[in-house]
Amino acid sequence: MTLGAQLLERLDEAACFSEPGAGVTRLFCSEQHRQVLELIADWMRRAGLEPELDASGNLVGRCDKARAGARTLIMGSHQDTVVEGGKYDGMLGVALPLLALERLKKDGIELDYGVEVVAFGDEEGTRFQSTLIGSRALAGTFDPASLEARDADGVSVGEALRAFGGDPEQIPSLARDPDSVLGFVEVHIEQGPVLERRDHALGVVTSLTGIERHRLTVAGKAGHAGTTPMPGRRDALVGAAEMIAEVDRILNATEDFVGVVGKLEVRPNAVNVIPAEVVFTLELRSPHAEVRRRGREDILAACRQLAQARELSLTVETTYEAEAVACADWLIEALGDACQRCDEPADLLFSGAGHDGLAMCDLTGIGMLFVRCTDGLSHHPDEAITAADGEAATRVLMQFLKDLTVKEQ
The missing domain is CATH 3.30.70.360 (Alpha-Beta Plaits)
Known part of the structure; x- marks a missing residue:
């Protein structure tokens, strides 16, 4: 099976953990959230990472080097969705880097820096209207007042986290030391029509709205x-x-x-x-x-x-x-170089959507790789990518990870 086919198979499997109805509805600290983390934890172990649920509801997978204190590249995206959303928004950025790391492991390629992949708990803000709780926790900018936000049933963020297995009082301790982090990279569907109009599979993001x-x-x-x-x-x-x-x-x-x-x-x-x-x-x-x-x-x-x-x-x-944030120049260049080495055009795009990078930029330089989506559609049950584009994105990320090893030596 090709990498692209494996990727789509995994994303199909993750989409099963949803509330009944059209598309995918998976809210922060819900039963569906709990169930999908079991699947993601298995992906992490296959990639050589040790999974752990942190105090803010993130599932974090770390390699041995990261756990030993080596400088670490953080990758990942969010598991939560909008109501009746699609399979790929967020979850692509969790499944794809784990598949890339698993293939590198099978190929016997060892990275000389630490790697951490995070399935952030809450980016969409669908349940509580507050958002980026997990990424702000890692960035050290978490606001305890956000724990008081309540859902439609009157349940607060703090109450939901405790029931889920998190620990609101310990969230400040999750802040990463900036000197220990190499950068943050997220793979995401474009959520717009530009790449499809250009007939290109991938784009490199320059900034976030x-x-x-x-x-x-x-x-x-x-x-x-x-x-x-x-x-x-x-x-x-x-x-x-x-x-x-x-x-x-x-x-x-x-x-x-x-x-x-x-x-x-x-x-x-x-x-x-x-x-x-x-x-x-x-x-x-x-x-x-x-x-x-x-x-x-x-x-x-x-x-x-x-x-x-x-x-x-x-x-x-x-x-x-x-506020809008710029992606790090060195990550824009490195992702663009990886695209070119994989014979993929390296379009430069602005992101009209917000992402966890809006919070992670307070910790480290951020980079994003966009993947073409059918009709530019997102936040919709018909959201889709092709296996060929998933393959291209996975191989570009693998190339980026291998090249980063060379640059750090």
Whole structure:
């Protein structure tokens, strides 16, 4: 079986650990999370790594050199998904480096530096809205306040971690010593159409977008839908709908600025009651901090004006913010060289999505290798890559790892 076919087989197997329904739904500290870690732990052992669940919910595999204190290259990605997501977002970056290390081991190639592969617990933020808990723990920038975030059932991050086998009090001790780390490398599907349009399998990432998330609460007044006259109604949903339309208008009118209102909650959510409250999320992204700042100010100013016009109250809570970060020049060059040595074009791409590198950059230089995905589709059950592209990415990563050995001698 080819490396590409092995990779897809493993990703198919991991996708079985999902909540019922379309695509893959696997949330942080869920039963599906627990089950998939058993599979990943087996992959780690095959690759010559010793797996361990850390205090923040990451599964970490280390080789003997890493455990002995040698300078270490960290690789990996996240195991969690969005609701009804795909098989490859996140999990590709866990399965692929482990397969590459396993093949290097079978070929008798020993790296002269330590290697650590991490299956980060929470990157998507689907369950708790807070994100990058595991990567911030390793980077030494973990905020204990994030433990108080709660899911839809009222369970806090701290409570979920304890039930899962983590230890919130010990998370600060997970911070790595920057002098002990060579860098961080993540393989990920592109989540966009650029590589497919160029008919290239792989791309090397130059930087990651800045992201911010907000929770907006629009409050009006409930009333009988049949007896309350239309004029003067304080309908929170109508006001929220106008705000969402304005968000879309501003985003479309601003270059290098994207965003989404992805979640909406209506109360009391009854067929014959005027909505009294609407809570909706707002996510904004741009590679340019000033574009994102100005866009946010324009959006929130427009929302406040719309709320005032309908005699509604509006509160805004920022739930997440991360600035854009650049990938390390030496990793961009090294990954590009590995592509060329494997006869793969080394396209340079900007990432419009956030990744664990947004946190890991506070610890060390980061690098990313993108893999073409069908129709540029991600966060969707039809998310796909080909075995040939998986093969190319695995061989490029193997070449990178072997070349890094030479560079460090």
